[in-house]
Amino acid sequence: MTDPVTLDGEGQIGEFDEKRAENAVRELLIAVGEDPDREGLRETPARVARAYREIFAGLWQKPEDVLTTTFDLGHDEMVLVKDIEVLSSCEHHLVPFVGVAHVGYIPSVEGKITGLSKLARLVDVYARRPQVQERLTTQIADSLMEILEPRGVIVVVECEHMCMSMRGVRKVGAKTITSAVRGQLRDPATRNEAMSLIMAR
Ligand SMILES: Nc1nc2c(ncn2[C@@H]2O[C@H](COP(=O)(O)OP(=O)(O)OP(=O)(O)O)[C@@H](O)[C@H]2O)c(=O)[nH]1
């Protein structure tokens, strides 16, 4: 297990306490009027605890753990990976929000680039935490800027929030789109080029 990650000055995250998570799920089942000792539910608290260890695994990862492979290819044009699956959890309701992320950057003058899969891994580092979509989007952009030192970054995230469909306002299909744009990608022409590539189906 790696060291706990500090999240935006919100403090140290403690070690994942599987027993505590298990007890909490058992309590929740009792609170909703279920019998956690009936046969079908007997293993559920332990299963849910293991599931949350996986769902929130990003709390134990840092972006530099995944943006490991960098090459100096001298490529100084835009690199864009579209439609990266996002499976995250709304920090307000602890239900999923799901969709896609599009991540693009213009490499540094030296042409420092990373492996394409690493961009998808980076999305997972931040998605696998209790999140809001805006923070997910800016964390991906800011960590790329910091580690690859590119000339520009664009991140667009499109998600459906289960807290808006399975409960509450109950609007199935509403999509939230967030973006974070840094450096040269803020220039209107470059930004438009990136956006037209992102929107093209
Ligand atoms: N900005 C933002 N809001 C989010 C995100 N995920 C969930 N929310 C919103 O967080 C808000 C929480 O509002 P509250 O009024 O405290 O909670 P609530 O009573 O459950 O709200 P309703 O969902 O309207 O029933 C809701 O409006 C959610 O839609 C997100 O990623 N970004």
Ligand SMILES: [Zn+2]
């Ligand atoms: Zn929510």
